Amino acid sequence: MESLLEVEDLHTQYALDDGLVRAVDGVTLDIRRGEVLAVVGESGCGKSVMARSILRLVDKPGKITGGHIRVHTDDGVVDMANAEGPAIRSVRGKKVAMVFQEPIASMSPVHTLGNQIGESLRLHEMVDKKTARTRAIELLRRVGIPAPERRVDEYPFQMSGGMLQRAMIAMALSCGPDLLIADEPTTALDVTTQAQILELLRELQQDTGMAVMLITHDLGVAAQLADRIAVMYLGAVVETGTTDTVLRHPRHPYTQALLRSVPKLGSASRERLSPVRGMVPSPYQRPPGCTFHPRCDAFMEGRCEVTVPGSVPAPVLVSADKGARTDGTVSCLLYGDEDEGEATR
Numbered sequence: 077m078e079s080l081l082e083v084e085d086l087h088t089q090y091a092l093d094d095g096l097v098r099a100v101d102g103v104t105l106d107i108r109r110g111e112v113l114a115v116v117g118e119s120g121c122g123k124s125v126m127a128r129s130i131l132r133l134v135d136k137p138g139k140i141t142g143g144h145i146r147v148h149t150d151d152g153v154v155d156m157a158n159a160e161g162p163a164i165r166s167v168r169g170k171k172v173a174m175v176f177q178e179p180i181a182s183m184s185p186v187h188t189l190g191n192q193i194g195e196s197l198r199l200h201e202m203v204d205k206k207t208a209r210t211r212a213i214e215l216l217r218r219v220g221i222p223a224p225e226r227r228v229d230e231y232p233f234q235m236s237g238g239m240l241q242r243a244m245i246a247m248a249l250s251c252g253p254d255l256l257i258a259d260e261p262t263t264a265l266d267v268t269t270q271a272q273i274l275e276l277l278r279e280l281q282q283d284t285g286m287a288v289m290l291i292t293h294d295l296g297v298a299a300q301l302a303d304r305i306a307v308m309y310l311g312a313v314v315e316t317g318t319t320d321t322v323l324r325h326p327r328h329p330y331t332q333a334l335l336r337s338v339p340k341l342g343s344a345s346r347e348r349l350s351p352v353r354g355m356v357p358s359p360y361q362r363p364p365g366c367t368f369h370p371r372c373d374a375f376m377e378g379r380c381e382v383t384v385p386g387s388v389p390a391p392v393l394v395s396a397d398k399g400a401r402t403d404g405t406v407s408c409l410l411y412g413d414e415d416e417g418e419a420t421r
């Protein structure tokens with residue numbers, strides 16, 4: 077499949093008074109046209125900063141300090157990590173759009189839905205006011221908002237969380253993006269509304285054929301929607317693979333621990349789950365070597381605290397007689413020779 081987005085060794089940092097936060101610390105991943113990639117990982121591991129970096133929406137004093145974000149468009153490749161204003165604006169909203177976790181915080185409180193959606197259309201496609209309004213109503217209808225002719229003139233505070241999230245999605249879809257980044261699009265919603273929004277995203281993805289980067293800490297959500305999964309830990313991708321492989325045959329000890337922390341389908345909900353041992357370290361104190369080593373059940377003394385594991389093709393060990401096959405990548409010394417990793421960072 078044709079590549080749409082390639083993130084390569086991306087670094088995004090915040091220089092704060094207390095020290096340097098390496099929020100994104102060497103992320104490499106790719107998304108092909110039309111596929112759904114779920115990005116999963118515990119809170120604080122850099123999922124949102126990575127997503128905001130792709131659109132160059134990192135808050136100050138955050139800065140992209142290295143790497144590439146290549147977006148393939150009909151007019152060539154734009155490296156968002158190194159692009160300037162006009163090139164950034166040719167991608168943002170138009171080729172790559174984003175839906176945020178808190179819809180209310182990302183909409184203007186003083187403009188109607190119609191004006192906000194229309195504004196985005198007028199900016200990118202230079203349509204007149206009347207056309208923009210008609211299109212806004214169509215989009216609101218498309219995302220399942222009842223009575224869109226009336227709702228188009230309402231303000232965000234007049235809408236429920238679920239309806240607002242639908243409106244945010246309508247706004248993101250307004251220019252027909254090739255990639256929709258949805259950053260925890262359902263965490264602020266109740267369970268029933270969550271399911272509806274996910275179903276809407278799935279439907280829209282299938283109808284339009286756009287690619288989706290779905291950021292979630294919920295592996296169940298990833299299982300439902302994603303073709304592939306990328307697992308992040310402390311600013312880096314530690315495992316990638318098709319959804320089935322990552323969920324059934326996780327290779328990285330972190331992924332294995334994450335999976336032990338979610339209830340199994342059909343099991344009694346009171347079953348005791350084991351959260352990932354220990355805590356995500358302070359962003360100012362990154363462990364040397366493999367950053368996961370202080371929490372890892374497979375810790376190998378003398379190796380893991382010394383050597384940063386490189387990313388290698390990940391084996392799928394289904395059964396001994398079927399032989400080796402690989403699917404995706406893994407960054408763990410269990411799978412790669414020490415020499416393949418970088419020495420230290």
Ligand SMILES: Nc1ncnc2c1ncn2[C@@H]1O[C@H](COP(=O)(O)OP(=O)(O)OP(=O)(O)O)[C@@H](O)[C@H]1O
Nearest residue numbers: 090097099118119120121122123124125126135359
């Ligand atoms: N504006 C900011 N200023 C300083 N540090 C920041 C800022 N935004 C994020 N960070 C830091 O960057 C790191 C990554 O944060 P990020 O929000 O990307 O995590 P996340 O994986 O999206 O977590 P969550 O699942 O809670 O949304 C964290 O250590 C966070 O404290």
Ligand SMILES: [Mg+2]
Nearest residue numbers: 123124125260
């Ligand atoms: Mg986040």
